[in-house]
Amino acid sequence: MATNPQVDLADVARSICASKGLNFTRDIGGGGFKRVFLVEQRENEVYALKVVIEASHRTAREIAAMQRCNHPNIARLHRVGRHGYQGRAYDYMIEEYLSGGTLTYRLEQLGSLNNIQTLNLGREMIDAIMHLSGFGLVHRDIKPDNIMFRENGSTPVLVDFGIVRDLTATSLTETWAARGPGTAYYAAPEQLNNQKSLINWRTDQFSLGVVLCCARFGAHPFKHRSEPEFSRAAVERVTRHGNRNVDILTQISQSGLLCLEKMTRLWPVERYRLPQELLRDWINQG
Amino acid sequence: MAVYHQMGHHSLNLLGESNLALYKGAILSPVNEDEAHIQTAIQNRSTEDFEMIFDPQLYYPTVERGSLPEWEYFPSDFDTADQTSIRWWRKLIAELANTVRRLRLQSSCSPAIVPRVYSDAYYLLNQQIVALFQERLSAHEIAVVQTLIVSLPDLTERARSAEIASIASSGSTNRVFLVLISDVPPRHELQNTEEIQGAMRLIRFLTEAGMQVIVGYTSSDLILWKFAGAQDCASGKFFNLRRFTPSRFTEPPEGGGQLPYWFEESMMAYLRESDLARVRRANLLSSNSLTNPFAVQILEQLDNSPGTPWLGLSWRQYLYWFSDFEHRYSQARIDADMLLSNAENVWRQLDEQAILMEERQNDGIWLRQWRRAVLEAFRT
Numbered sequence: 001m002a003t004n005p006q007v008d009l010a011d012v013a014r015s016i017c018a019s020k021g022l023n024f025t026r027d028i029g030g031g032g033f034k035r036v037f038l039v040e041q042r043e044n045e046v047y048a049l050k051v052v053i054e055a056s057h058r059t060a061r062e063i064a065a066m067q068r069c070n071h072p073n074i075a076r077l078h079r080v081g082r083h084g085y086q087g088r089a090y091d092y093m094i095e096e097y098l099s100g101g102t103l104t105y106r107l108e109q110l111g112s113l114n115n116i117q118t119l120n121l122g123r124e125m126i127d128a129i130m131h132l133s134g135f136g137l138v139h140r141d142i143k144p145d146n147i148m149f150r151e152n153g154s155t156p157v158l159v160d161f162g163i164v165r166d167l168t169a170t171s172l173t174e175t176w177a178a179r180g181p182g183t184a185y186y187a188a189p190e191q192l193n194n195q196k197s198l199i200n201w202r203t204d205q206f207s208l209g210v211v212l213c214c215a216r217f218g219a220h221p222f223k224h225r226s227e228p229e230f231s232r233a234a235v236e237r238v239t240r241h242g243n244r245n246v247d248i249l250t251q252i253s254q255s256g257l258l259c260l261e262k263m264t265r266l267w268p269v270e271r272y273r274l275p276q277e278l279l280r281d282w283i284n285q286g
Numbered sequence: 287m288a289v290y291h292q293m294g295h296h297s298l299n300l301l302g303e304s305n306l307a308l309y310k311g312a313i314l315s316p317v318n319e320d321e322a323h324i325q326t327a328i329q330n331r332s333t334e335d336f337e338m339i340f341d342p343q344l345y346y347p348t349v350e351r352g353s354l355p356e357w358e359y360f361p362s363d364f365d366t367a368d369q370t371s372i373r374w375w376r377k378l379i380a381e382l383a384n385t386v387r388r389l390r391l392q393s394s395c396s397p398a399i400v401p402r403v404y405s406d407a408y409y410l411l412n413q414q415i416v417a418l419f420q421e422r423l424s425a426h427e428i429a430v431v432q433t434l435i436v437s438l439p440d441l442t443e444r445a446r447s448a449e450i451a452s453i454a455s456s457g458s459t460n461r462v463f464l465v466l467i468s469d470v471p472p473r474h475e476l477q478n479t480e481e482i483q484g485a486m487r488l489i490r491f492l493t494e495a496g497m498q499v500i501v502g503y504t505s506s507d508l509i510l511w512k513f514a515g516a517q518d519c520a521s522g523k524f525f526n527l528r529r530f531t532p533s534r535f536t537e538p539p540e541g542g543g544q545l546p547y548w549f550e551e552s553m554m555a556y557l558r559e560s561d562l563a564r565v566r567r568a569n570l571l572s573s574n575s576l577t578n579p580f581a582v583q584i585l586e587q588l589d590n591s592p593g594t595p596w597l598g599l600s601w602r603q604y605l606y607w608f609s610d611f612e613h614r615y616s617q618a619r620i621d622a623d624m625l626l627s628n629a630e631n632v633w634r635q636l637d638e639q640a641i642l643m644e645e646r647q648n649d650g651i652w653l654r655q656w657r658r659a660v661l662e663a664f665r666t
Contacts, residue, residue: 190452195406195449196406197406197407197409197410197449197453198406198449198452198453200456202452202456241445267448267449267451267452267491268452268455268456269448269451269452269454269455269491269492269494269495270448270491270494270495273455273495273496273497274458277496
């Protein structure tokens with residue numbers, strides 16, 4: 001479906017709400033593929049309504065993936081549908097609303113996480129990845145923006161399955177593409193080099209390792225000391241199989257979070273082979 | 287840490303040899319025996335301590351099939367089927383699983399063919415085949431060993447070992463039966479250091495990922511694979527003569543396939559009878575050779591009954607050395623570089639004494655390449 005620039009997606013959301021007995025509250029953001037709105041069913045029962053800007057195979061994969069999952073650390077999908085508005089059909093998803101904010105926001109507030117917080121966050125995210133891997137799913141976009149917290153502030157939830165890879169289905173990325181989908185700064189080398197055959201749960205393991213290094217030590221493991229945050233050089237180093245920052249490796253060693261060293265190795269075969277091995281070692285460290 | 291018999295033609299009788307007791311098991315070949323013979327061998331020899339692993343041997347079935355077509359799992363449409371289709375493999379896997387169950391085996395290698403191109407797509411299909419085979423056998427307590435066929439020339443590209451290992455380690459099987467394909471002619475040693483190093487890195491990647499690697503069809507090159515971290519190696523009576531290559535199935539035009547050879551650890555080389563006499567006269571046989579019970583018999587026979595055939599003894603002399611060497615290596619009694627360096631010295635001494643081997647290619651020159659592989663494979 002082509003985007004209609006004339007249509008305000010908030011109006012589409014209001015129309016969906018009217019037809020489903022929901023109260024439209026406000027626009028809470030979005031990306032290139034979706035716009036997200038806060039809606040209420042009853043008082044204190046709030047949801048995120050995602051209106052798809054342009055439906056694609058990826059949207060279908062996202063919905064199918066979320067419908068298969070049932071895990072406390074993975075966003076719950078309540079309903080999906082298609083809604084007609086001004087002669088066009090719009091796909092939408094109604095997900096649980098996570099009011100605890102993103103990990104990005106939390107890191108802006110706190111600066112960094114301590115060991116206990118990192119251990120807890122890591123354990124729950126590894127459990128989520130393990131759940132996905134059981135269905136042959138790879139999230140491919142684990143980053144601080146895509147880790148949100150429930151209202152209690154302590155339960156992290158993995159969100160945005162927009163580029164999820166279903167290993168049991170045909171890949172949607174062309175082999176000739178120089179780079180596979182994903183946020184470059186947190187992506188594994190096999191994503192950055194579009195080595196599709198190497199993509200599996202270990203790809204998520206790498207991204208989670210980078211996220212946890214950033215959260216605990218304030219830096220990407222491949223970013224060198226003098227370089228700015230979100231440095232392009234760190235991504236280039238990952239892409240070209242360069243060296244990690246020795247300072248970060250020392251910090252990993254001193255903190256006792258030794259799993260991070262293995263999680264952020266460049267070749268998938270060098271990382272934890274099975275999710276349960278990673279979970280076991282993660283729990284036993286620190 | 288052990289060795290397996292790699293079963294070849296008329297090899298089943300070797301399984302009961304008391305002097306070959308260090309063998310942990312056997313890799314059974316359907317090319318050389320029909321189901322009834324294999325069944326008998328399993329009944330006679332299979333124990334908890336001796337593992338029988340079935341190898342479906344679909345590597346080169348267009349070249350030489352032997353008894354393969356008599357086996358129920360061998361598909362009648364093998365020549366015409368689309369072997370890249372997982373649907374075709376499903377049927378074969380189902381039949382193969384029935385065969386393995388009927389044989390009451392402890393373990394089976396997954397079926398695999400030798401491709402024209404060793405692409406990622408080929409290795410991904412291999413993973414699907416392994417997973418399906420595992421699914422079929424998991425309820426029957428039969429372990430699946432992933433067959434991994436790798437072309438040695440591909441491994442000269444530095445990243446390839448890591449890429450193949452990454453795909454091969456993506457499933458849940460813990461054991462790998464590694465088959466290294468090379469077009470080095472039979473009776474010639476591997477000499478391309480980059481290829482050897484690539485194979486060593488592949489083995490190291492897999493073992494460090496927690497997988498147990500059995501390197502199949504090995505010979506004196508086991509020293510390289512053990513150094514790299516291989517858990518087990520397999521060899522058979524014919525592999526003291528012929529390496530596993532596409533040309534392996536073609537009898538050498540010059541004949542000579544049935545000549546007896548003596549394996550000499552001090553030179554890491556195979557010696558024909560006349561060469562053995564030369565090296566013996568120069569007092570360069572290793573103490574390990576002189577205590578090998580089959581070697582003792584060979585020397586006695588050569589001294590007391592010259593001209594008596596010793597082919598059967600030569601197989602056993604080699605197979606004993608193979609298991610004894612692995613055993614000593616696993617006990618950390620062998621330093622790979624030192625052993626290869628000493629072997630180079632023995633060749634140098636022979637050269638200085640103008641003692642040349644009867645076989646032209648038997649000059650020990652590969653030892654330098656092997657030493658380089660050992661010294662450099664894991665250097666960062």
